[in-house]
Structure formats: structure tokens, C-alpha cells
Amino acid sequence: MTNSPFVMVPRDALRLMNASSRRLGNLRFKLSEADGRFVVDAVETSENTFVDVRPDRAFASLTWGDLTRWGQWARSDSPDLAATYLLLTRRPNGALPFDALHQMVPGTDDPGAISGLLIVSHEDVPPELRAAGMPEFSGWLIERDGVVPFPVHAEPDEFGASQLTGDWPLRQLAQESITLVGTGSIGSAAADALSRIGVGELHLVDPDRLLWHNLIRHRLGPESVGRYKVDALAALIAERDAETNPATRTTLIPHRLDVVEHAELLRPIIQASTVVLCCADGIAPRRVVNHLARLARTSAIFACVLNDGSIGEIFRSRPGRGRGCLLCHRAYLEANGWIDPEADQELGYGTGSSHKPMTAIPSDLQLVGQFAAQATIATLLESRQGMPGSRLPSDHAVIGLRPVAALAGPFGVSAPGEVRWSEVPPPRAVCATCSLT
Incomplete structure (x- = not known):
């Protein structure tokens, strides 16, 4: 018996079926032989009248x-x-005689010497069958020697974070x-993660453009070379x-701001934010974000790689007199x-004697x-939503x-994937930033 087909039904095809007054009609499929995929391409909505299916252009492969x-x-x-569909899909090589299917779905074509495809929309399914996992649609591969059930991959009304x-x-x-x-590299991965989980608003702050040497580690591709990264x-x-x-879609607001030169413009953005995530390179931008976040009494998370990419670091600064800031x-x-005082972090990525080479492989960045995004959301849920299960x-x-060698103190991880957590000391008496809170 033929292997089960892989069948996809775009939402527009479902709309055409639902709008039809018929109980049964014909379908036209596009078959991609390279990957064995059938996609509904046209629906018979009335006798001998076919309407082409128009998948959303975002799903070009359909x-x-x-x-x-x-x-x-x-x-x-x-x-x-x-019930028969649910039972057969749970039995290895489960099949049904064609005559039995024909009795339950009158009008089903006899496939003759070839195979036929039938997609059934199930109405009024008993609650116990739905609870047992019966889907809205069933697929049937019809052959003379038996009818085999297969799953139908129908485009849902909603997907994304609403799932x-x-x-x-x-x-x-x-x-x-x-x-x-x-x-x-780190910030684009964090932006991707944060935008997938329903955060209402995400401000993106960066003055730089995407260049060719960024491509190996950045979420953006060659189509964006020369553009501002935030845009x-x-x-x-x-x-x-x-x-x-739209209710669960993140609103993204780009700002082509240098945080050091335009600190006064960044300040109201941070003040209006629930939490700040800083993935900027260099000491100066991190210090400015640290200061502005403390001034706004807003939690800030800082993410970077250290020691030539051998370790990653996440630091969280939370408002309050009991915890020191990044500088402390x-x-x-x-x-x-x-x-050390991190002076080498001021050297940019690149090649040649005046720049450091790339310090971490793309997957590490x-x-x-993603770890930084997780810490950001955990901080938000704990502080704003009172969810103790999110406490870091x-x-x-x-x-x-x-890691190539054991480092001292809290940096002493010895294996890939090891995570070491440590406490943050109280503020220094001489810290100008912490004295603001």
C-alpha cells in the first residue's frame, strides 16, 4: 500500500469549503515531487466550478x-x-475497506487502479472524541485494496504567540x-526570542548598520546589508x-541612537519601560544604560561574552539599596x-592589528x-506579575x-553549558549611580 501523503490546506481553501453549499466536491492539488507534499490549489464550490486557492504571500512555499x-x-x-479515524490512526497499518468508507461518505469516488485523496471536515463530533484527540479534519488515502487514514495539516485561524x-x-x-x-549578534537573538512570546512593546536601540562581517553571527541576512540594524x-x-x-503581536519601535552621545534621548525611553536589556558592546554604553536604569528605578539586564568568547555573562541590576549596580x-x-578593567572590550570586531577578531562562534552568541531574553522575561514576570516560579x-x-582554562571567582566554569550563579554585593558608599536610588 502507498505511503501516507503529506497534505496541507491553506486557510483560503478552508474558507471556500465552508462557504460552499455542497456537502462534497472536488479538489485540485499541487504536488511537489521533490519533497512529496500536496497543497490544495483549487476547490470545487459548485458543480464544475473551481475557485483557485490564494495562500497568504508570506507562505510562498505553498x-x-x-x-x-x-x-x-x-x-x-x-x-x-x-471514531473510525481516531481508532485507525492509533493502529499500525490501520486500514478500512473502501465500501465501508463509501457508506459513511456517500459520493466518494472509486479510485480504480490509482490512488485518491479525500479530506473530510468533521461536524458535531462528540465531546469525548474531541477530548480523545479527534482533529477537525481527517485525511483518507483511497485505494482499491483499502483506505488509509492520514493527518491533514490545515492552516489554523491563529498562530504565533496566541498559541x-x-x-x-x-x-x-x-x-x-x-x-x-x-x-x-547577541541583541538580535534576544529580540527574536522576546518578540515570539507576546511582549507588547519592544524598543530597539542601536546606531549601527549591518555589514558583511556581521552576517555569520547575526539574525539578519544578506538582504539587509547596509541597512540600520534596528530598522x-x-x-x-x-x-x-x-x-x-494582532493582540499578541509585539510592536517594534526602532531608534537609531548612540546611547553615549544621545543619553538624554534614551532616558525617557527607559523611564517608560518595564525592564531594560543591554547587549551593547563596549564599556561606555553599558555604563550609560546602568546609570539611566538606576535613575529610572528600572531593572536592567546586561549580556556579553568575555575572555575571548570562552564564557558568557548575564548581570542583573535591580533597583533598591540592597544590591549594587554594574559598576559596583x-x-x-x-x-x-x-x-581586569575590561579595556580590551573597547576594541571592535574585525581583522587587522587595531581590532579584535570575532570572539565567539555564532551558536554561542x-x-x-536567548539566555538574556529568558532572564529579562523572568525578571518582568517576578517583579510585575508576582510569579515566584520565574525567580532567578x-x-x-x-x-x-x-572555556580553555579555569578562571577565578564567579567566572570559574570549566565546561560548555555549565552555568554558575553568584550574589551581587551591596552598593559602594562612593557609587554616584547607586546614590541616585
């Missing part, structure tokens, strides 16, 4: 196909058919605003989410001999970006990427 095949669609309110409804605080997150400073990233995510539910933490590490172990995390 228009691919080098062959045409024919099949049928039907509506059924038979609980027996639904998390019931398991994730979507309504609460839709009210929140996050500022992301730095949309390079291209906002457009990419918006295009990806264009068909998702750095002074504490220096006083204990665990870190993606990992740090502490405020400083070091992630093993490719």
Missing part, C-alpha cells in the same frame, strides 16, 4: 508544485467516521514594554508575524582580582542572547561556552 493531482473534500456529521494561551500570561505581557540596547530587524520580525493575532559589581570583581537563582550568571 505555491510550489510541479504536478497536478485531484481529490475530493466532504463534510461529515457521522460520529462513526470520526501559548492558557499556558502563558499573554494578557499581562501585552501590557509590558522592554527596551533592548544593542542589536548585534531591518524590526521589519524582519514584523514581516514574520504579519499573519499572527565590576569594582568588587577587580578588588578581588577576578577581572545566540545562546547568550541570583543576579549574576556565568555561562560556559568554550
